[in-house]
Amino acid sequence: MPAFTPPPLPSDDKRWKIVNGTMRKNGFARHALIETLHTVQSSFGYLDDDAIRFVARSLRVPLSQAYGVVTFYHYFSLKPPGKHTVTVCAGTACYIKGADKLIAAAEKRLGVAQGQTTSDGQISLMTARCVGACSRAPVVLCDGAVVGEMSGEQMLEQLERWSVE
Amino acid sequence: MTLEELEQIAKSVQQENAKYDYEVNVCMDLACASQGADKLREALVNAAAASGKKVLIRRTGCMGPCSSGPLVRVDPDETLYHHVKDANAEAIVSSLGGQPVPELQCDLNDHFDKQVRVVLENAGHIDPEKIDDYIAQDGYKALMTALLEMTPFGVVHRITESGLRGRGGGGYPTGLKWSTVAKASGDVKYVVCNGDEGDPGAFMDRSVMEGDPHRVIEGMAIAAYAVGASKGFIYVRAEYPVAVARLTTALRDARRRGLLGNAIGGTTFSFDIEIRLGAGAFVCGEETALLASIEGRRGTPRPRPPYPAVSGLWGKPTLINNVETYANIAPIVRNGGKWFFNMGSDRSKGTKVFALTGRITHTGLIEVPLGIKLHEIIDTIGGGVPGGHQLKAIQTGGPSGGCIPADMLGIGVSYDALMAAGSIMGSGGMIVMDDTSCMVNVARFFIEFCMTESCGKCIPCRAGTAQMHTLLSRICDGSATMDDLALLEELCDTVKSASLCGLGQTAPNPVLSTLKYFRNEYIEHIVHKRCPAGVCNIEAPVEVLA
Numbered sequence: 001m002p003a004f005t006p007p008p009l010p011s012d013d014k015r016w017k018i019v020n021g022t023m024r025k026n027g028f029a030r031h032a033l034i035e036t037l038h039t040v041q042s043s044f045g046y047l048d049d050d051a052i053r054f055v056a057r058s059l060r061v062p063l064s065q066a067y068g069v070v071t072f073y074h075y076f077s078l079k080p081p082g083k084h085t086v087t088v089c090a091g092t093a094c095y096i097k098g099a100d101k102l103i104a105a106a107e108k109r110l111g112v113a114q115g116q117t118t119s120d121g122q123i124s125l126m127t128a129r130c131v132g133a134c135s136r137a138p139v140v141l142c143d144g145a146v147v148g149e150m151s152g153e154q155m156l157e158q159l160e161r162w163s164v165e
Numbered sequence: 166m167t168l169e170e171l172e173q174i175a176k177s178v179q180q181e182n183a184k185y186d187y188e189v190n191v192c193m194d195l196a197c198a199s200q201g202a203d204k205l206r207e208a209l210v211n212a213a214a215a216s217g218k219k220v221l222i223r224r225t226g227c228m229g230p231c232s233s234g235p236l237v238r239v240d241p242d243e244t245l246y247h248h249v250k251d252a253n254a255e256a257i258v259s260s261l262g263g264q265p266v267p268e269l270q271c272d273l274n275d276h277f278d279k280q281v282r283v284v285l286e287n288a289g290h291i292d293p294e295k296i297d298d299y300i301a302q303d304g305y306k307a308l309m310t311a312l313l314e315m316t317p318f319g320v321v322h323r324i325t326e327s328g329l330r331g332r333g334g335g336g337y338p339t340g341l342k343w344s345t346v347a348k349a350s351g352d353v354k355y356v357v358c359n360g361d362e363g364d365p366g367a368f369m370d371r372s373v374m375e376g377d378p379h380r381v382i383e384g385m386a387i388a389a390y391a392v393g394a395s396k397g398f399i400y401v402r403a404e405y406p407v408a409v410a411r412l413t414t415a416l417r418d419a420r421r422r423g424l425l426g427n428a429i430g431g432t433t434f435s436f437d438i439e440i441r442l443g444a445g446a447f448v449c450g451e452e453t454a455l456l457a458s459i460e461g462r463r464g465t466p467r468p469r470p471p472y473p474a475v476s477g478l479w480g481k482p483t484l485i486n487n488v489e490t491y492a493n494i495a496p497i498v499r500n501g502g503k504w505f506f507n508m509g510s511d512r513s514k515g516t517k518v519f520a521l522t523g524r525i526t527h528t529g530l531i532e533v534p535l536g537i538k539l540h541e542i543i544d545t546i547g548g549g550v551p552g553g554h555q556l557k558a559i560q561t562g563g564p565s566g567g568c569i570p571a572d573m574l575g576i577g578v579s580y581d582a583l584m585a586a587g588s589i590m591g592s593g594g595m596i597v598m599d600d601t602s603c604m605v606n607v608a609r610f611f612i613e614f615c616m617t618e619s620c621g622k623c624i625p626c627r628a629g630t631a632q633m634h635t636l637l638s639r640i641c642d643g644s645a646t647m648d649d650l651a652l653l654e655e656l657c658d659t660v661k662s663a664s665l666c667g668l669g670q671t672a673p674n675p676v677l678s679t680l681k682y683f684r685n686e687y688i689e690h691i692v693h694k695r696c697p698a699g700v701c702n703i704e705a706p707v708e709v710l711a
Contacts, residue, residue, distance in 0.1 A: 033461035034442065069461070069463055072446065072463040072464065072620075073443075073444030073445050073446050074444070075404075091365030091366050092365045092366035092522075092523075092594070092596050093365075093366045093523050093528075093596055095365075129363065129365055130363070130364070130368075130404070131195075131404055132367075132371040132405060134366050134520055134522040134528070134596075135368075135521075135529045136196050136200075137523075137528075148196065148200065
């Protein structure tokens with residue numbers, strides 16, 4: 001049986017080398033699929049068709065299986081994120097302290113539903129299942145930074161600042 | 166690495182620390198960090214340098230009472246300061262050697278008095294990124310003792326003797342699980358740590374992985390020796406980037422010190438650990454789904470038996486335990502099984518870490534001996550419900566658990582008592598609800614969670630939770646009938662008895678327990694079109710003109 005040759009990198013973009021590095025580190029083993037998809041998402045911000053195809057071929061995983069994994073896990077995104085991301089924690093402690101009102105207020109202000117990005121590509125509105133900062137509920141992540149005991153006004157001010165940038 | 170070398174390291178750390186007159190510990194856990202603990206630490210370092218005093222500033226893991234953060238503890242006096250701002254740094258440093266700063270001092274004696282720290286013994290005392298700090302607190306001594314002085318059988322026996330039960334929620338006897346894997350035939354076995362803390366409202370495992378990562382590694386290494394495995398995996402949620410970073414550092418340092426890798430301690434035992442990232446799927450906390458995810462597949466569960474102890478990762482015998490279970494191992498090996506057995510209640514031994522959150526004065530992490538009365542946790546440790554509100558229920562066990570009503574606070578917290586009350590121990594989330602929470606709405610919240618998180622493999626869970634959600638939504642908006650309620654109860658039974666895995670089998674629990682204790686709230690919604698807590702948006706019925 002001829003030795004397996006991984007496919008060429010999709011482009012000159014240096015980020016593909018990082019992706020390839022993760023696969024090489026794992027000996028191009030099939031079980032490295034999720035690890036590799038994590039690397040793609042952290043390098044590119046999301047997973048597009050080319051990326052999924054490249055990873056699937058490199059790891060010799062059927063494309064259907066790779067796509068199945070991508071769509072199974074909430075963490076993977078098929079769409080590019082906005083310039084800024086506001087993530088409202090929807091864990092139980094946050095819910096008890098009014099996270100649902102924060103989500104509704106953000107949806108109203110941005111005109112998009114949770115999981116979507118504003119049409120100008122400026123802000124993505126996401127929800128998290130629980131970020132583990134329950135003692136400071138309700139918690140909102142502003143571009144990844146944890147803000148505890150968030151009030152509606154405080155969050156809308158932040159959204160205002162981002163949208164006029 | 167030998168026991169003598171470990172002692173040498175511990176001694177050199179003590180000598181290094183003895184050069185300082187004071188130790189200022191700054192809690193850098195998520196809650197404190199989100200309130201500027203980083204800046205505070207810098208300010209303290211600068212103030213200490215300017216003062217000329219010999220002060221060691223140390224970043225530590227979670228100290229416990231997160232609602233009082235950012236927290237600073239000054240040793241050797243053990244003075245605890247709360248709500249510390251970076252502007253307070255100079256005052257703290259100049260108070261060293263004299264009287265403490267009165268306006269920052271906090272009195273949390275009631276909060277700490279009833280707690281016993283086993284899993285959290287190092288939290289707030291060591292720098293999580295320094296392996297030598299851990300070694301100085303008797304770290305890795307248990308591993309070395311096990312390797313050099315005990316047989317694998319002896320280790321399993323000690324764990325069995327301790328009476329430790331799985332801390333992930335199921336409460337399966339840990340010793341029994343270990344001995345099953347140890348007896349399983351095969352050269353290749355795996356040890357897996359379940360760090361997929363998906364239960365919303367719980368963050369014990371995050372705190373342990375971030376604040377004391379070596380404790381988890383040591384527990385896994387001892388387990389690997391006991392069951393005969395040479396490879397381990399820690400499965401961590403991708404939502405916990407700090408935990409991943411700390412574990413990565415800890416694994417690297419342990420390898421450098423020869424505590425992981427080939428021929429550990431000069432014995433024939435070899436063991437190494439890899440980190441695997443979750444990708445946001447609650448069902449991956451279920452063991453067979455978790456294994457599928459480590460193998461790079463969709464995280465769907467499969468029927469058991471065969472249990473992972475017999476056929477797990479890539480079909481090999483696999484030991485899966487939760488983070489907190491592993492965190493208990495080193496102290497048990499160090500202090501003996503009897504020591505652990507003597508803590509706790511009848512059939513629930515040892516201590517348990519809880520994340521106390523919701524409508525309570527002191528939110529944060531607590532560790533209590535099992536069997537403690539629920540009211541001691543709520544009133545004494547938690548400081549009661551703030552704002553003059555009335556306590557309504559305690560939710561334990563997350564989406565698989567239930568709500569315990571306020572008039573049952575006399576029960577002891579143990580696996581069996583919580584189960585008898587219609588809830589479960591779960592991984593340790595404890596969410597306090599007061600009269601501003603509507604129990605029907607809370608039940609709907611959890612069913613919505615299970616509906617979204619259902620992997621879709623079996624129909625009772627996939628379709629059942631969706632139908633339950635529809636019925637609960639109808640009750641919440643006031644359009645339900647009593648027939649809907651009957652149908653809901655019937656569905657609960659179906660989903661509970663016919664689902665494939667724990668997620669589906671326990672999904673109805675929040676509904677069943679609220680129906681058991683707060684049935685009148687359901688009736689109010691349905692018959693009187695009224696939400697007693699004023700949470701649900703029920704439109705007033707339109708009066709038909711005659």
